[in-house]
Amino acid sequence: MKLRRLFSCMMALLLVCGLPLAAFADTYDIAEGSIEISASEDKQTVSQNGNTVDDDVPVITGTTKENTVTITAEKGAAANVTLSGVNIDVGGTGHEPEIAGEAAVRVTGEGDVTIELDGENTVQSGVLRAGVEKNDADSSGSLTITDENGTDGSLKATGGVFGSGIGGGEYGSGSHITITGSAEVTANGGACGSGIGGGDCGSGSDINITGSAEVTAQGKDGGSGIGGGASRSGSDITISGSAQVEATGGLNGAGIGGGSNWNGKGTGSNITISGDAQVKAQGGNSDYGEGGNYSFGAGAAIGDGGGYIKGNHPEDVKGKDAEVTTDAPQDDESYGLYVGELNEGWVATYAPGEDMDTANPGSLTYQGGIEVKNAVPVPRKEPTCTEAGHEAGYEVEGVLVAVTIPSKGHNVPGGYTPLNNATCTTLGTMTGYCIDCQTTVTVTDPNSTLKDHTFTTYKPDPDHLATCTEDGTKTAVCDVCKNATDTIPDPAKGHSFMDYVADGNATYTEDGTKTAHCDHPGCTETHTIPDPGTRLPLYQVKGKDGARLPCREEKQDGVLTITVEADFATLTGALGGIQILKAQGIDTIVFVTKVAASTFALGDLLEQGSLVESFCLTHDAAAVTFTLGQDTDISKILK
Numbered sequence: 001m002k003l004r005r006l007f008s009c010m011m012a013l014l015l016v017c018g019l020p021l022a023a024f025a026d027t028y029d030i031a032e033g034s035i036e037i038s039a040s041e042d043k044q045t046v047s048q049n050g051n052t053v054d055d056d057v058p059v060i061t062g063t064t065k066e067n068t069v070t071i072t073a074e075k076g077a078a079a080n081v082t083l084s085g086v087n088i089d090v091g092g093t094g095h096e097p098e099i100a101g102e103a104a105v106r107v108t109g110e111g112d113v114t115i116e117l118d119g120e121n122t123v124q125s126g127v128l129r130a131g132v133e134k135n136d137a138d139s140s141g142s143l144t145i146t147d148e149n150g151t152d153g154s155l156k157a158t159g160g161v162f163g164s165g166i167g168g169g170e171y172g173s174g175s176h177i178t179i180t181g182s183a184e185v186t187a188n189g190g191a192c193g194s195g196i197g198g199g200d201c202g203s204g205s206d207i208n209i210t211g212s213a214e215v216t217a218q219g220k221d222g223g224s225g226i227g228g229g230a231s232r233s234g235s236d237i238t239i240s241g242s243a244q245v246e247a248t249g250g251l252n253g254a255g256i257g258g259g260s261n262w263n264g265k266g267t268g269s270n271i272t273i274s275g276d277a278q279v280k281a282q283g284g285n286s287d288y289g290e291g292g293n294y295s296f297g298a299g300a301a302i303g304d305g306g307g308y309i310k311g312n313h314p315e316d317v318k319g320k321d322a323e324v325t326t327d328a329p330q331d332d333e334s335y336g337l338y339v340g341e342l343n344e345g346w347v348a349t350y351a352p353g354e355d356m357d358t359a360n361p362g363s364l365t366y367q368g369g370i371e372v373k374n375a376v377p378v379p380r381k382e383p384t385c386t387e388a389g390h391e392a393g394y395e396v397e398g399v400l401v402a403v404t405i406p407s408k409g410h411n412v413p414g415g416y417t418p419l420n421n422a423t424c425t426t427l428g429t430m431t432g433y434c435i436d437c438q439t440t441v442t443v444t445d446p447n448s449t450l451k452d453h454t455f456t457t458y459k460p461d462p463d464h465l466a467t468c469t470e471d472g473t474k475t476a477v478c479d480v481c482k483n484a485t486d487t488i489p490d491p492a493k494g495h496s497f498m499d500y501v502a503d504g505n506a507t508y509t510e511d512g513t514k515t516a517h518c519d520h521p522g523c524t525e526t527h528t529i530p531d532p533g534t535r536l537p538l539y540q541v542k543g544k545d546g547a548r549l550p551c552r553e554e555k556q557d558g559v560l561t562i563t564v565e566a567d568f569a570t571l572t573g574a575l576g577g578i579q580i581l582k583a584q585g586i587d588t589i590v591f592v593t594k595v596a597a598s599t600f601a602l603g604d605l606l607e608q609g610s611l612v613e614s615f616c617l618t619h620d621a622a623a624v625t626f627t628l629g630q631d632t633d634i635s636k637i638l639k
Contacts, residue, residue, distance in 0.1 A: 026055050029062040030069065030086060037071045039079035039111060056080065059118070063087040068102050073111025073141055083155070084118035094127030096161045101126015103133035103169065105157075107143050114144045117153025117183050124158045128170040130199055131157030131187065135172035146181035146211070154184035164193040164229060165217065168202035173232070175204065180211035180241075187215070189223045189250065194259065198229035205234065209277075210241040219250035219284065222260035222296070224268070224305065228253075231262040235269045242276040246356065248284070252296035252306040254319050255281035255349070259305045260296045261319065266305035268322045273347050282350040288314040301349035378402060385410045385437045410434040410441045422448040425481040453478040455486040466490040468523050496520055497527040506534040508580045538581050539573035558587040569593050570618045576611040578602050593619040598626070604637040 026046070028035055033049040037058060046055045059082040060069060068090060073079035083105075094101025104123035107113045115132075123131050132155075134143045145166070147153030157165045165187030167174020174197045179185050187195040195217030197204020204227040209215050217225040225247030227234015234257045239245050252260035256279075257268015273279055283299030288309055297306030300319030307317035350356050383389035383405045390402040412432035422428035428448030434441050455476035466472030472490040477483070497516035506512030514531040518524070541551045541564055549569055554561040560581065562571060571591045581589075582602045591598045596619040605615060613629045626635045 026053070027059045027061055027084070030060055030064045030067050030088060031062040032067075034067040035060060035069050037069070037079055037081050039071075039073045039077040039109075039113075041074065041077050044077075044079060057082065059084050061085050065089050065092070069105045071105070071107050071113050071115075073107075073109040073113050075110035075141075077109075077111040079109075079111060079113045080116070081114075082116040082118050083121045086121045086123070088122070089124040090126050091124040091158070091160060092126065094129070094160065096127045100128040100169070101160050103129040103131075103163075105132045107132070107134040107141075108138045109141055110139075111141045112144070113139075113141065114146065115155075116149065117145065117147045117155050118149065118151040120152075120154050120156075122156045125160045125163055125169075127160045128162050128199075130159045130163040130165065130167055130169045130172065130174070130193070132166045133163070133169050133172070134166070134174050134177060135168045135199075135202075136175055137172065140176075142176040142178065144178045144180065145183055145185060146179070146213075147183040148181045150182055152184075153182070154186075156186040156188075158188045159190040159193045159199065161190045162192050162200035162229075163190045164197055164199045164202070164204075164223065165189050165195045167194060167197045167204055168199040168229065170200045171202055172199045173202040173204065174198050175206045177206070178208040178210070179213045179215055179243075180209070182212045182214075184214045185216070187217045189218065189220045189229070191221045192223055192230035192250075192259075194219045194223040194227055194229050194234070194253070195225045195247065197224065197227045197234055198232050198259070200229050201231055202229045203232040203234065204228050205236045207234075207237045209239045209243045209245055212242045212244075214244045215246070217245070217247045219248065219253040219259070221250050222252050222284075222305070223250045224253040224257055224259050224299070225249050225255045225281070227257045227268055228259040228266055228305070230259045231265050233258045233265060233267045233269070235267075235271075237268075237270070238272045238274075239277045239279055240272070240275045242278075244278045246280040248282045248356075249299040249305065251284045251287050252299050253284045254299040254301070254303055254305050255283050256302045257300060257304060257322055258319070260299070261305040261307040261317075262296075263308070266307075266319075268300065268303045268305075268319075271302055271322050277347075279347040280350065280356050281347070282354065282356055283319055283352050285352040286314040286318070298352045301351075302347075381405075383407045385434060408436070410443075411436045412441060416441075416443065416445070418445050418448065420448075422451055423480055424451045424453045424478060424484065426450075451480075453484045453486065454480055458486075458488060458490075460490055461487070466492055468493055468495045468518060468520055468525060493520060495523065495525050495527065500529065500531075502531055502534065503528070506531070506536050508536045508538060508577050511535045536577065537573065538577035539571060542570050542572060544568050555586065558585055559590060560586045560588070561590040561592065563592045565594065567594050567621050568619065570616055572614060572616045574612060574614050575606055575609060578605055578615075579611060582606070591617055591619070595619070595622045596624050598624050599639040600626070600637050601639070605634070608632075608634050608637070 036047040038045050043054050044056050045052050046058045061084045071079050088104040090102040104125045125131050159165050162170035189195050192200035219225050222230030224234050247255040249255045254268050258266035260266050281301040283301050286298040288295045295309040297314045297317035299305045300321045303322035304319040306319050378395050380392045381389040388407050389405040416430035416432040418430045428445040429442050430445040431442050458474040458476040460474045464473045471492050473487050474490040475485050475487045496519040500514040500516040502514045512531045512534040513528050515528040541549045543549045552563040608628050616627050618625045628634045
């Protein structure tokens with residue numbers, strides 16, 4: 001209550017000072033319509049009456065008998081909601097057993113859901129539904145109920161017929177459930193449902209109660225207090241920290257563990273109680289002799305539910321106690337007290353029907369959570385600089401039971417001398433001489449500060465490499481601590497074009513181009529530039545070896561005379577080049593070597609074939625041949 005008053009005062013102060021309140025969550029009144037909270041990896045939204053808004057920390061308040069809350073967290077997402085003075089009672093919905101009612105609060109999805117409690121909250125669900133419903137079939141993520149803000153947060157959750165208080169509805173298993181912080185939670189199962197865990201025919205597992213939570217869990221008609229619903233098991237249940245738990249099984253159900261044990265399906269296992277936890281557990285009575293078609297034995301306080309009697313004596317099928325993870329022995333017959341560690345925690349188990357508020361669990365005497373029996377007196381032990389001592393006490397079977405006296409700490413009248421040896425990950429130390437233990441003592445220097453990390457060698461990040469056009473990143477590891485990292489931009493490299501290849505697109509009138517591909521791996525960019533000197537020749541003069549021969553060219557009155565000082569020479573080219581010559585005003589070509597001379601009209605040659613075909617006029621001393629393409633003789637056009 002003090003924290004709540006402090007919170008109210010802070011709010012009032014903010015209003016008076018005119019400070020913005022945007023940091024506080026919006027509040028939604030459940031009386032105005034059902035509420036859906038949906039969380040993805042990017043954001044969380046709240047929907048009510050067709051309106052949807054972004055809200056990471058919504059607060060729900062108000063009273064209703066018809067509206068409900070649904071919280072969905074997608075895989076990898078975390079949903080958060082605060083219940084503040086909520087009262088939802090939809091217990092009148094549904095009709096047993098044909099029609100399912102409404103769940104007051106329902107959790108779905110593969111992500112993590114956290115419900116923060118502020119003030120008193122009460123939820124009651126309809127037929128076949130859990131009070132706060134988290135069925136494994138539609139919610140494989142986790143549910144955490146807490147009061148981290150210290151606002152006296154409490155929750156009373158009641159399931160409808162066949163539903164648990166918190167967990168599965170009918171046939172629904174409830175798992176991955178945590179109650180922590182300073183939350184006060186009361187969970188009551190409906191007929192055949194557990195308090196926390198499975199609904200009717202649903203198991204309960206991975207249930208954790210920790211922190212300073214105070215939990216009261218009551219199963220009903222075959223359901224356990226914490227664990228399995230009727231005919232189903234409860235496993236992997238952990239109670240730790242300074243939690244206070246009171247778990248009571250319904251008829252035939254275990255306090256903590258399995259529901260009524262039909263054909264071995266109501267077992268309790270992997271139950272751990274440790275730390276300063278204080279636990280009261282009680283199984284449900286046998287219903288033998290009460291009429292009906294089936295009878296089961298009594299449930300264990302912690303362990304299995306009662307088995308099917310089928311003519312046996314009820315004591316033959318009572319629930320078997322589980323092996324709780326503790327160090328001290330458990331007395332099945334006396335329902336005695338046992339603990340897991342040397343601290344103030346304890347576990348008390350009660351016989352079915354015992355009054356847990358007034359009955360003494362067993363007839364033993366306890367001190368500090370340890371049985372004091374056949375105790376040996378132990379004198380006071382003075383503490384030292386580094387080791388704790390203890391008051392006078394007892395030793396029981398080798399275990400010390402006494403009040404601890406903290407260690408004194410070192411006495412260094414001359415003070416400590418700083419060593420100035422701080423690094424980037426550890427504070428520096430200082431030394432001094434303790435006159436009590438007469439040793440040099442080294443302790444952390446509270447006035448030292450961490451040094452800056454040193455980053456020198458940056459390497460490109462494989463998942464974010466720089467490309468030709470986009471920056472990447474590169475990361476360095478601290479040279480000193482080898483742990484911290486620093487990431488900086490890695491500028492784009494730009495394209496690199498080195499090896500240009502001719503594109504083969506030169507013509508008789510223009511040079512061609514050449515193109516290069518970027519040299520950087522993975523880049524498909526190309527660059528094209530002119531390729532000087534690649535214009536196609538209109539004709540060529542070659543010798544026997546195919547090499548070009550020097551020649552003299554004369555143009556006069558439409559006649560091109562080509563003279564070669566050689567006995568053997570070949571005039572060659574394509575008809576396309578001849579067409580260009582004709583367009584330039586050349587009508588006749590005269591080809592002259594040392595011994596022979598040949599003349600032909602360009603028009604006659606063009607008529608012999610297509611522009612892409614090649615001609616070859618050869619002088620071999622006095623012998624002359626003129627061919628087109630694949631040795632077609634066109635000597636007839638020579639003059």
